[in-house]
Amino acid sequence: DVNPFVLPKTQDILFIREKQLKMIKKNNRLKRKNHVQDKTTFATRIKARIGSMKRFYELDAVDDVEEDEDKDDDKPRKCDPAWMISTVKSCHYDEESLKEYINRTREMFLLQYSLSVKEETMQKMDAIAAKEEENLNQANTHLEESAVAFEEFLKENDKFSVDAVKIAEQETKDKLEKMIEMKKATAQMMNVKSEISKLAETLKEYLKYKEFLDNVAPKEWKEECRERELLKRQKVKQVKKKQKEQIGPSTLSVTTKSKQETWKDVFGSRIQSRLVITSKSLYRSSQCKGVVAPESITHEHKPVYCSSEAATHVPEPHVDLTDNIQTVTRFEELENKTSGRSLHRTDSSKDTKQGSKQAIKDTNSSGVKETYCITSRNNVLKKIKRKEKKSLPKCCVSLLSFSFSGQQPPKKNKMLEALNKKIDEVYRSCIGDVQAQINTLQMLTNIEGRLQELFECLETVPVALLETIEKIKQKENRSRIREERLKHQLSIQEERLRRTMERATADAKKPVGRKLVFRSIPPAVKRKKDKADLSVCRKQDELQYFFT
Template sequence: MNMKMGGKAECPQSGGAGNNDSSISLRNPFKLPEEDIFLLRNKQNKKKRQELEHQKELKVHQKSTYLGKIQDKRVEFRQALKRWENEADSKTANTSLRSGPSWRKAAIQEQNDKEKICDYMSKKKDMFLLEYSLAVKQEENDKSSVQAIKIAEQETKARLEKIADIKKITGKIVAVKSDISKYEDILREYTNYKEFLLKLSPPEWQEKQQWRREMAEKIHQQQQTAAKGVQGPSVTTASKRKDSNARELPPVVDPKSHRKGAMPTIKESKTKELPSPIIEADLSEYEDPQLFFTDPHQLLDLLTELEKQNLNLIQNSQDTEESLEEFRITMLNTRKKMEQETEQLAQQVEILSCAIERVKENKAELELKARLFSFGEYKADHQDRMLESLGKKVGEVYHLCVGETEANLTTLQMLTSIESRIEELLEAMELVPRERLLMVERVREKERRSRQREEMVCQQKKQQEERLRKALERAQADIKKPMGRKLMPRSQPPMQENLEYEVDESADLEMDKHQYFFT
């Protein structure tokens, strides 16, 4: 029983040792792993990632569900248990074989066999040498592990120092970049100031500076040609050197030394290589920056003068804007006045056109009356009487329309005053609302038609009475007997054509209106 328990207790270790590389889950959980726990965790994570990648590459029908994975784990666990049981059975079989009488007999017989002392000593020596070599190897392994740990610590320390140096260098680079950006901002600001001062300088001085720049460029070109002639065949090597150095990073420059001007400029390096001091003097003479303003008060005076000019221009612009605003207001007012005047003139034109039409109608009436009077049907006495009656009628109309006057006016003067009065009334009538005017016209038209109807009825009665009277007279008259020869018909003499003039109904309507409104 004890042998079986011992065999079963040793099985997990032997099984775990046998499958050390196959899977981590089969190891003995009571034994600490020989390798680092972090490496073990990394291996587990790596294995999980590989399984995930493998699952991603599989097709849909090849993938397994969560339940399938659990069943697979159960199957693996059962297989491991079976292997462990088989190993335990094999160990129990070995122990049972050893516990048998035949094995004991063979062991006792082997112990009873006599060995030689030399063989025993040689075996002991070999065992000692093996143990010594194992101890030496173990000591060497310990020393190498300690040395490896020291080297690893030194490497980590060096690595940390390198990281700190890199951080310092990056900090310096950031500081240099910030200084460069700051200096670039300052340079842009100074260039703006330079452009501003150049624009403020007179044009003659600007032309002179342009000429100086052109001369400096020419001298610079001469220097380049001279440098090329001096260098000769070394140009190719310099170009190769330049190509090889182009890929290298420039050295880190201290911002303090850069501020103090320790770094030489490109122009200084070029001027140092020039052979002739005359060209250097000329180049320095033409390349030296110059300003038109030698004293700050000159710039202040110029700025004050420009400010005054700007103020004057602003004042002039404000004055022009005010004058333009006044002109716009006057233009709007004049436009409104002109529109009102045009409307009034249009109304006056309409009134005058209406008056002209009325005058034309009066002219037609007067022509008709003149023709009637000048036709010869009336005699002079009859015309005089008619003129007197017309004068009386005109006087009555004048008294009714205008009023009483002390002066003795002729008929024509009264007619002109009546016409002027009529024109005034017509103008006033035009101001009357059209709806009211139409209503009054309808009323007057209705009254006129009723009056015409009454007059027609009276005229028909008179004609009927006249016919009755004539019939009665014919009935009461004596009968005349014809005497002599019977009258024979003869040709009728040509009858005189009586001129008939059409009476203008519109004139009658207008007269009725005048009688209604002015009587």
């Protein structure tokens, strides 16, 4: 909206009045410089002007009027002296005193001054309004720019959010796919492990059967096996010698093969040692049962597949018992010998197995519980340790300030008494009445022990019950906070009512006038002088002015 009180720039409405005021001020300055004898009043100046005009026109009124009328018909009426005289005569001048004239001029001056002040204020207000309009325009432009930038920011933010959602969805898909792959791989691993365990069990059974057959086999068959092994070893040694003698471009391949053979020999030796241990254990068990084993088992027994050729091509085992009838008869003989003893031992072994299984279960369950409790206590103690480490420097500083400060001993004693009272209150609220005379340190240790017991009890409490208790406590805290807020608001309202009542009942203050400004000085008291003294002073001033 355009301001309707703005002056037009092309026109100067108050320019004439300003010019007149400037001319009047200039004339007044010039008249001030005149001497006393040259100065005149406004009334004397008007009278002199009117008298001169009267004299001039009384002398040449008749002769000049006709000539002037003939010559100066084209002149304006205001330049005609006759018209001026007639207008002056027509004007009615009231006789007024000097005091009235001064008051009238003063009023005129005040009006002119107020007009000039108002014009200046109007100009200042116009300048301020123009500046405010410019500032408003600039603010509007800044607001529009910021709105555009904010819209762009929102668009970019929306784009980023959409991209982030897409990326998150893609990541979740990839994660699910990887989880499915991991599950498949774990399932395959479990299947492979189960197959390996089954094969290991079958292998153990086969090894037991082999050991049993080795124990039952005669000495002649074992001697034949040894002779075969010796022949094979001799052959392997001969082959190695031939390979060493051959020196050619294929030395590297030979060395690698020999390394592989050595590794196979080592592997075979390890298996041999394990088989020997198992055979010894079976031999001892057979001795306990009454089975007589041959002497060849006690000697070092190296299997057939310890050589390099046996590692690559496994030969078929040589069995002494070729017919099924021989094996059955041998097996029946052994069963008849061991059946009597095994019956007595099976019952006792079953009882011992059941007892051992139950004991193992009990120990496992108790061990799990103990480990869980120990880990939970360890975690709690770690948390307490961290808190104590954090609060340690503050405690050290407070202790130093307490010990090295310039406090007097009675003040320290008062503080210690207050601490003892607080600890006593806490002890009574946590544990109960104080039994006998206990120090503050003992009270603190008892409180700590009670806290540890409570923590342990909390661990045994179910999670659902704890959650319900926490919810109840939260509700109680909320209700307490609401009550405190209501009490605070009521206290504020009561305070306001009290203040309003005090204002209403208070006595009315008498209005005091405007106080004097700090820089203003009261007008000096002038003593009245006598007329005789004034006349003497005037004469002296005139003499000094005229004769100096």
